[in-house]
Amino acid sequence: MLESINPSGTLAWKKLREHFAQMEFVQMQDLFANDSERANKMHIEWNDFLLDYSKNKVTEETIDLLLELADELKLKDAIKAMYQGQIINATEQRAVLHTALRNLSADESVVVVGEDVLPEIRDTRIRIKDFTSRVLNGTYTSYSGKKFTDVINIGIGGSDLGPKMVVHALANYRNELGMHYISNVDDDYLQSVLNKLNPETTLVLIVSKTFTTQETIENAKKVKQWLVRSLGDVDLSSHYVGVSVAIEEAMGFGLKRENIYPMWDFVGGRFSLWSAVGLSIALAVGYDNFEKLLDGAYAMDRHFLEEENKNNIPVVLALLSVWYNNFYGYETEAVVPYSQLLGKLPAHLQQMIMESNGKNKDRSGSPVNYQTGTLIWGEVGVSAQHAFFQLFHQGTKVIPIDFIGFVNPHFKESSNHDILMSNFFGQSEALLKGKDGEQYESDGGPFLSNFREFCGNKPSNTILIQKLCPRSLGELIALYEHKTFVQGVIWNIFSFDQFGVEYGKILAKNIQNEIKTKNICEHDSSTEFLLRYFVKNRIVE
Numbered sequence: 001m002l003e004s005i006n007p008s009g010t011l012a013w014k015k016l017r018e019h020f021a022q023m024e025f026v027q028m029q030d031l032f033a034n035d036s037e038r039a040n041k042m043h044i045e046w047n048d049f050l051l052d053y054s055k056n057k058v059t060e061e062t063i064d065l066l067l068e069l070a071d072e073l074k075l076k077d078a079i080k081a082m083y084q085g086q087i088i089n090a091t092e093q094r095a096v097l098h099t100a101l102r103n104l105s106a107d108e109s110v111v112v113v114g115e116d117v118l119p120e121i122r123d124t125r126i127r128i129k130d131f132t133s134r135v136l137n138g139t140y141t142s143y144s145g146k147k148f149t150d151v152i153n154i155g156i157g158g159s160d161l162g163p164k165m166v167v168h169a170l171a172n173y174r175n176e177l178g179m180h181y182i183s184n185v186d187d188d189y190l191q192s193v194l195n196k197l198n199p200e201t202t203l204v205l206i207v208s209k210t211f212t213t214q215e216t217i218e219n220a221k222k223v224k225q226w227l228v229r230s231l232g233d234v235d236l237s238s239h240y241v242g243v244s245v246a247i248e249e250a251m252g253f254g255l256k257r258e259n260i261y262p263m264w265d266f267v268g269g270r271f272s273l274w275s276a277v278g279l280s281i282a283l284a285v286g287y288d289n290f291e292k293l294l295d296g297a298y299a300m301d302r303h304f305l306e307e308e309n310k311n312n313i314p315v316v317l318a319l320l321s322v323w324y325n326n327f328y329g330y331e332t333e334a335v336v337p338y339s340q341l342l343g344k345l346p347a348h349l350q351q352m353i354m355e356s357n358g359k360n361k362d363r364s365g366s367p368v369n370y371q372t373g374t375l376i377w378g379e380v381g382v383s384a385q386h387a388f389f390q391l392f393h394q395g396t397k398v399i400p401i402d403f404i405g406f407v408n409p410h411f412k413e414s415s416n417h418d419i420l421m422s423n424f425f426g427q428s429e430a431l432l433k434g435k436d437g438e439q440y441e442s443d444g445g446p447f448l449s450n451f452r453e454f455c456g457n458k459p460s461n462t463i464l465i466q467k468l469c470p471r472s473l474g475e476l477i478a479l480y481e482h483k484t485f486v487q488g489v490i491w492n493i494f495s496f497d498q499f500g501v502e503y504g505k506i507l508a509k510n511i512q513n514e515i516k517t518k519n520i521c522e523h524d525s526s527t528e529f530l531l532r533y534f535v536k537n538r539i540v541e
């Protein structure tokens with residue numbers, strides 16, 4: 001159990017507050033002008049990653065104070081406690097061991113309540129490998145002996161976002177298997193997917209840690225009906241595969257025991273793509289690439305665990321985020337990957353970060369007296385430049401940005417990569433430097449130059465990676481997982497439960513019954529008004 005320490009009561013916090021009073025109006029342009037070595041001092045090179053954090057509103061003193069804060073809040077101990085399998089998810093009495101999922105070494109052990117969890121993780125990995133190769137080589141077949149051509153992954157939240165994001169990101173590593181993701185309980189969308197598929201050669205993965213998530217179960221029932229209606233009274237058991245902690249519930253749904261892959265309580269849904277939840281990844285890009293993804297994440301794990309805080313990429317990124325969130329009062333952060341293939345990364349990070357750190361009680365159960373989880377959002381560059389960058393450059397809000405880019409394209413002959421990356425570098429430079437308003441002859445006076453002025457001084461991190469490949473993607477995702485963890489430690493919250501989401505699920509269940517029976521109970525006047533309108537106006541066939 002992690003000790004509860006109020007960060008705002010620490011000495012380092014007090015010093016940071018005093019330091020902030022001196023920093024608040026400092027211009028980054030001046031910091032650069034006064035120190036030509038700034039970028040040299042404020043970057044971390046690790047493996048195929050380069051993090052340049054010099055374009056932030058910090059001095060070396062700021063970084064030292066933030067590191068002091070991390071020490072005072074015993075960050076290193078917390079990191080060790082997580083890796084060792086201590087029960088750090090105290091509200092659910094669970095260990096937090098997504099890191100164990102990517103530990104591929106044969107001779108290590110991770111013990112949780114007296115039991116080594118690695119053997120079952122290893123066995124599961126072997127099963128994933130075997131299953132993947134049999135589906136891909138056509139020895140694991142449909143009921144009629146045909147090779148599967150398509151896979152539907154039914155799951156929501158962590159049982160969807162992570163795998164979907166990775167499969168999208170690794171498009172250049174894909175095989176011919178069609179991969180389809182159904183998450184929302186939206187029949188119109190479901191039908192549009194099923195319309196394109198041949199039921200005879202469609203494999204269905206039902207992925208749900210709890211196997212009680214209504215959206216997933218309802219979608220699974222619909223897909224099952226579609227298969228049975230299309231194919232008749234035949235043995236369709238080879239078409240269904242489940243991934244869950246709740247083996248009994250999955251079997252109750254009709255899945256064969258040998259077609260169910262385990263999940264574990266010590267892996268949160270939003271951190272689960274490394275487990276059998278990532279079966280669709282292994283199927284889409286082959287097991288070897290799945291293992292490279294795990295390898296990359298493991299490399300980042302070692303960096304996070306072993307590197308001193310000052311040169312630790314997730315730690316430094318988390319501390320910078322705390323600096324903006326808790327001292328400057330910036331409420332949101334953007335992630336802008338300059339790769340179309342990372343288009344689904346912001347959505348995955350939203351769940352990872354906001355479900356983890358959107359908490360208002362500290363580890364002693366008291367309300368926090370400081371800000372916690374930042375709001376995270378983003379879109380791919382260059383497209384985002386043509387959408388919301390105007391507000392970055394000239395809006396009244398300051399939004400720290402993570403620019404993520406790749407030195408090399410996947411295809412060597414990709415001449416547009418330099419155009420893409422020129423934008424990548426140009427944007428963070430413009431955001432930093434700003435520009436005086438230019439005056440043009442045609443403007444007819446100085447008036448318009450005001451509108452052409454950019455004040456600059458907008459912070460960003462640059463994460464430059466050699467190439468987008470399974471390994472570096474694993475590193476990148478693990479980086480953000482660890483950043484999220486560090487923030488949770490600093491804010492003295494429990495990052496691994498999600499009671500907030502669960503309350504909404506209960507209300508939805510009750511309302512569903514009211515709609516069905518047309519018996520609208522007492523709600524607040526707005527909800528009641530809306531429900532009555534809905535029930536009155538919907539057309540039931």
Ligand SMILES: O=P(O)(O)OC[C@H]1O[C@](O)(CO)[C@@H](O)[C@@H]1O
Nearest residue numbers: 157158159208209210213269501
């Ligand atoms: O895998 P399950 O149990 O169906 O849950 C899906 C998602 O629902 C949540 O519990 C939140 O609603 C997520 O944390 C989780 O990833």
